[in-house]
Amino acid sequence: MRSVSEALTASRRAPLLSMLGVVTIAFSLFAFGLFGLVAINIRKALDQVEERVEVRAFVSDSTEIEAVVAAMKDVGEFPEVARVDYVSKEQALERARKEMGEFADVFEAGVLPASIEVYLRSGMRDPTTVKSVADRIRTYHFIDDVRYGEEWVEKLYRLRNIATVAGIALGVAFAAVAIIIIGATIRMTVLARAKEISIMRLVGATDMFIRLPFLIDGLVKGVLGGLLALVFVWVANRVVNEYFIETIFFNREMIFLGIVGGAFMGVLGSLVSVGRHLRRV
Amino acid sequence: MIRLTDVAKEYPRSGVALAQITFEVRKGEFVFLTGPSGSGKTTILKLLYMDDKPNQGEVWVNGVSSLNASGREISRLRRRLGIVFQDFRLLEDRTAEANVRFALEVTGAPKATIRAKVSRALTQVGLASKATSYPRELSGGEQQRVAIARALINDPFVLIADEPTGNLDERATRGVFQLLRDINASGTAVIMATHDLDLVRRSNYRTIELNHGRLVFDSAESPLSARPPDEPFQESEAANDTQESV
Incomplete structure (x- = not known):
């Protein structure tokens, strides 16, 4: 006191x-x-963004679906990867139309390429890991391009x-x-x-x-x-x-x-x- | 009760303050510590209440040794010592009573006992009627009595007084000295540093004389020549009061 x-x-x-x-x-x-x-x-x-972080690999048109499935199985076994989805040309078009709204009719079937979408496990979504996964996917010969929103994540x-x-x-x-x-x-x-x-x-x-x-x-x-x-x-x-x-x-x-x-x-x-x-x- | 063994004290700037000091003070003794200013009186007193430690030798006070005393032990020891200075060291913004009470309050004494102890101590020094006076309203002699009351409040086994009459006129000096004798008569040892030779001569107490930091005379060692020194002290050239002051 x-x-x-x-x-x-x-x-x-x-x-x-x-x-x-x-x-x-x-x-x-x-x-x-x-x-x-x-x-x-x-x-x-x-955290919110990372949940959506995905590596999107565009598949060239002439690719056999078996090759894509085999690749998806390989990628799915990467330790960083949580899930792998296939998006066909039709699904891509459907999605684009939905997102674009009034401009929906500018897209014609076949314009958008098919792709595989790779979701990463939480804690594996920092720029370096994302880039390393993207680089590994790029090595498949039937992959035209890989996108992963590198810039804004960094x-x-x-x-x-x-x-x-x-x-x-x-x-x-x-x-x-x-x-x-x-x-x-x-x-x-x-x-x-x-x-x-x-x-x-x-x-x-x-x-x-x-x-x-x-x-x-x-x-x-x-x-x-x-x-x-x-x-x-x-x-x-x-x-x-x-x-x-x-x-x-x-x-x-x-x-x-x-x-x-x-x-x-x-x-x-x-x-x-x-x-x-x-x-x- | 108090023992100094081959004590030396040196200050980094001013050099040797004490050398080869050995003496004992027994229970209930009255001892004068004399010598010119700068001779080491204050330094010895500081060593006794362990405000400072010797560079060499041992100071032993009531079971506490300068060699290994902890801060807590030193605090506890000081509660059993009474310390009085030339400049009284009273708090100007408190009454006589509050100044005395202060010593109990800051050492955690039980509240219930404080009032009785304070009034007893003030009565003992003859100031019961001035309990509510502030230091500035008291004469020098009265202020020193308040300081003594504060020193007595914890029933010390020894009262250490550093030139307690140094600031007082003749009459007040006699009064304060008589008070110290009374305190001694009731069983408390008194160690009093002074260079008032009259005081020393007029009483028959043990006298320890210092010069240049050395013990040059102890009447207990040579009782036959129990001479209070005849000559006034030669002021030492190396005298430096600032190094000694607390």
Whole structure:
């Protein structure tokens, strides 16, 4: 109880710096959170896209159906492959007409080639694996062409990587600043209370007893920063949802993790500073 | 109870502060620690309450050895010591009573006992009527009494006093010294650093004299020549109070 009230006294002594500490923690977590949100949304998009990722191999017109069936059996045994379907010329035409709607009549029977569609197992849909499967299918002499939407799969992956790296870099930078600012607040408090602390030592207060208020101070600031960041990220997410695209938000575990992250930063900032400055009192 | 064995202390910047210090203090003893400023008095006291460790030798206080004391052991030891300084070290924003209470609060003493202990300690130093005064409302002598009350609050086995009368006028000095004698008479050992030779001469207590960090005289070792030094101390050239101050 004493520690809590002491911790609050400490913050009251340097209100501006304390607020700055909370806000920088919030910024740090906001950076993590925002890019984290981008990352999980891209992840979700990729998951949806990946379910549809397929390698489509176009079969040349003169091919014997037996050769195609044999090839499909081979491909079906690739470890990456979940399912192989055959799409005849007629089915291809039917599908195209359905997708094109009013332009349906531009297609005539026989324009579209037959193809085999290869679906990959989940976890085997990254660009490298997809490409390696496509390359192997290409080796059949009766395959004219292989398509697998390589470009945008790679782009999405790259975007996600960039978002992750940018989020971590910015977040870490802000976290460092937050820890330094919290350290500075502690330093001021320790100096302002140097006499009190030295008396505490002389009469036999334990180190832990002396440190505890400072650690609680850091903890409170960290949790406040975490909550503030949560508000920031939530608002940003609402804005994107309202005006741009539909996105998903963090689940409960992620939110909890974010606040724990804030608490961790606060306590770390206090711990580093209090250890250093108490030695000088 | 207290034993220093071949203790040496050196500071990186100011050099040798103590060398070859060996002495013992027994239960209930009153010991003067004298010598010019910079002679190592404060350093010895700091070693006693383990604010610092010797570079060589051993300081042993009531079962706690400087060789292997943990932080927790040192804290526990200090609860059984009373420490008093020249500059009182009172918290200006608290009353006399709150200053005394502080020592109990920060060591986790049971709440129920605090009030009675504080009032007993203030009565013991003769300040029961000034419990609610702030340090700035008290004279120097009264402030030192508050500090002594704080030091006594945990029934220490020894009171360590670093120039407790250094900031006081003659009358207050006599009062505070008498208080220390009374405390000693009730069984608490007192180790008092001072360079007030009058005080030393007028009483018959054991005297340990330091010069340049060495023990040059101990009246317990040569009881016949129990001389309080006649000459005023030569101020040592290497005197450097800042290195000694806490």
